[in-house]
Amino acid sequence: MAVALTMAQMKVAVLRHSFHGGRAQTAATGAVLGVLFAAGTVYLAFAGPDLLAAGYAVWMLGWMLGPVFMGGGDETLRPEYFSLLGLPSRRLAAGLLVAAFVGVAPLVSLTALLGLLVAGVRLGPANALLAVPAMVLQLAVFVLLSKVSVALVGLALRSRLGAVASGVLNGAILAALGQIWVFFWAFGETGVPSAVWYLPSGWGLRAVQGDWRALAALAVLGLLLLGAWAALLGRRAGATRPSARGRRPMTAATVNGAIVAKELRTWSRDLVRNHQLTFALSYGVCFAASPLILGWDGMLPYAGPIFIVMAAAMAANLYGTDGTALWLTLMTPGVSDVRGRQLAWLSAQAPVAIVITLAFTAITGGPWPLMLALLPALLGGATGLVPLISVYGLVPGTDPHRRSGNPLRTSEDDGGLTGLAYLALALVLLTGVPAGLAALWFGWAGVAVGVVTGVLFAWGFGLLAERRLRSHGPELLETMRTGRRPRPTARSRFDELSKTKKAITWWCFGFGAIPLFPQGVVAAVFVSNDMLRHTWFLATYMPSGLRYPVAAAFIVLGLAMYGTGLWTLKPRSAG
Template sequence: MALALTYGTSHTLVRMRLASLRHALKDSFRLTWIVTGGLVGLVLAGGTIWVAAKGDHDVLVVVLGVWMLGWVVGPLFAGGGDETLKPEYFTMLPLPPRTLSTGLLVAALAGVAPIISLIALLSLVISGGTVAAALVAVPALLLQLFCFILASRLAVAVYGVLLQVRAGAVIAALVNAFILAFTAQGWALIVAFVSTDVQGTMAKAARIAPSGWGFDAVQAAGRGDWLQVIGLLLALAVLAGAMLFAWSALLVRRTTASHANSKPRRLLTAKTPGGAAAAKEIRSWTRDLLYGHKAIFAIAYGLFFCMMPLAIGLKSMLPWAGPAAVVMAGSMSSNLYGADGTAFWTTLMTPGSARPDVRARQRAFLLVFGPSTLMITLLLTWWSGYHSAWPLVLSALPALLGGAAGLIVACSVYSAVPTTDAHKRSGNPLNSGENEGETMGLVYVMLVLVATTCAPALLVALNAGWWGVPVGLLSGVLCWWYFGRVAARRLDKRGPELLTLLRHGRSPAEQAKKTAGFDALPKWRRTLAGFCLGFGAIPLFPQAVVPAIFKLTGNHDTKSWFLALYQTGPWQWVVIVLMAALGLSMYAFGGLTYYRAKKRAPGGSVAAVAS
């Protein structure tokens, strides 16, 4: 009876998952990202198989460990992973937790990522070397794939639990920030690690990790050690069962836990509209765990990003930890009104509240990030010993703070993305609704926009030293004032339309109108535009901005993967300029493609679409 129920549930959930995937493929934007991700995954899977064919077992077992790590940490940066079938959808059905979790696990196999991982795990068959080892590789790779998926689901579930308590949200933010910073600056840790000649230790650690148990079983079969083969396969099965049990328990907690309302610790005592709005915003940053998570994440990312090069003795990045934190904070705060959801009606229904609310959000942002980033900048610049960096960072920081404080409200009003209301958040706080891809696109655009606000101050500081500081202050104040004024006017004129968008989302007709111009473009142009927006940061930041910072701060020792630093004399600046031009051109091409596509859409204007 239980087996039949589990089979029926799994069959139904798989059909639902496939139907959702077919629906997603009809959206050209999502199709572009799915195809791009699939092609990149196939290249990585092919590389894994190539490593296995070469017979380099130490490298192969490390690569398999990276695959499992990707399954664990990847969903943490993708809004909690693919939760098309949320557990909350099935709370009213009389399904035992094990049946539901098993069905969701089987449904998770019906996707692009599991298929690509299965192709990568075929490297186990190739690495066997004998017929017996190849036969053992079949159950080993299947168990390994189940462990990958279960580890991913369990990580997201644990992460969601952490985000529901303050200390857990801080820990989760620190882990998230470290992992993201490692993707950009991990080269320094890798160089330091490799230079100590411990590659063998890494391979041994990868064999001990669960990602290496399937590989060890295949190798044991090749040696004829069948006792070890049985033990390792049983260990994989037990591990999968334990993770399934733990995930089932967390699903029960997620779908049944209730959170009692607590009495406010301190009531609002403000006597003016601006004071009330400011107090409300400060409480949002200190009491909403997702707001706090973003704040800790942004500051920690700036610190990790600029301190990782210390592993190879490089201090020239330290002065830029504060500015890097501001850029990340601005991008993470680019959807403030979208995060409000239907609670925005309280602001809309209060006459004359637009300007005080916008200014309050700006002040709250400056109070949260201004003192902390200033202290980080002062301390780390002093520690670095690069005295030439003082006018640069003290010019850039106020410009970035003011630019970010202005851009976040303007972007939130003009390009709000509907997200799940705070009181309707699922047990997975990482998932903000069906528009996660649009939210991430907004974050990427804001990274570039916020970073460019310090350009005038930096140019003056480079040519006139300390004169860049007043220019940075002036540009910061102007950005804060002008973009806040624009956002307040927009709220006054289009507030009801914004509330409708946040309450109901875009209707199918509006969604079709929004994507009509883009869908009319040739497929190659759509794909190229998505590629340029997704990868334009590579030539712009690590290949142009970072080498330029190294040269301006007098660091001539580190080369790593920075192409410009391998050149001589003036050719270094030539390569930096070319890389910057390439990155900006990629962003310009992608942005103009989307802009012109929206202009061609029925109804016409970008402003109408953004509303």
């Protein structure tokens, strides 16, 4: 018990000294959004037990899959830190479990689990008393499922076969969740599936309803997961062995060719990159192929474009994943590192994207102009944006040779990595808009537009990234070496704002795209195509006379948010 309390105190001390600047803003934003989702979950307790059970199933999947896709989860206290203490695996796991309850995510999840207490109060005093241990055990199961999931994927990433298999599986799971409506429709589920009551996420609610066996099952599952995590921690202690298999030597006639060869060798040997590549491919194929269950193949050709966008999101921190190796580039004059990385990234991703796009478009018989226009446009946009985003929004990463026993943990700033991924998703999608519109309006002329815009995006964004790397290379190296960004010599307009105005500006620019694009523009397109009651697009659930007005209101709201952000940043006259 003393070890567990000490680890919890260590976690509190680390968090207290690490939440500042951009990291504090990211944590605060995540906490606010989490509390909103938690409040919505508690509201489901009043709407009905089926909906509440479904809500907790979503929370469980978030705990299991979120850390796998977003940097390996919270590892403020790494098991490696305590390797010299000689603690037994079970004792170490128990201590780390107690420390895992300290943080924003567990507190937000505990808030969501208040729905169990609400459900218990509505049933009676005895049920309300049962809700308290049910909440604790349910949260423990959530946390342990997260730890075991990350540990299993980390173990898989120690071999190439495991990295590929886990990438395929994770991509398929995330794609299935994104297309869950397809499976509901296919199996005739018009309401909440009955299966949510049999998942571990529903056992707490069953216990509150008077099923004592569910409470005992939660306790037993928690103990089993704790034992599994302890065993996996013991396996984690062994470092990943470097491959001793012979490799052909890298040969290059020029220094730029050497960069391409080095990057291609990295793409073939780095198991994390193997995992990311197969994840993006699996996600694109499974997401586009899911409607085949309903007999509709119209989405199949989009597997290639989806793969490109997801692959760009996975590589958005390209320079950050190299760690301090940037000094090699800075000390080699006359080298266009950006161009070499662009060519290597294109060489690794383009053949896959081209093959699946052409194959799936041939299967469905079209639309050929649209697909052939989007393919070069998105490839060029991604090729230019990947290095550009990386050098402007670089998140300090861990040197590859110093990675912990959790290979997914390539950076200490999960929020920063997630932000870069979402930024890359949005920007790469925008690069395909001109070609896509031209193909829809003018047919085959869109292909020429796609080729031209793709070349311009790759060349222009690459040029900006190269200039940034040359002008700010030492600062980027210092950021990766220390984990802190150098203080700017000149204060920007944003730095001069008060804390309140900074928060307003950050929220307007950070979340203005949500009402503008998905809830506004995309929802209006769905309504025009009679795609009603579609996932989270509010306008599709409105009565017929309110669908377009609701979509228009969201567009106005998004534009107003961006306008407010720009107005706040506008310099004020001295008078």
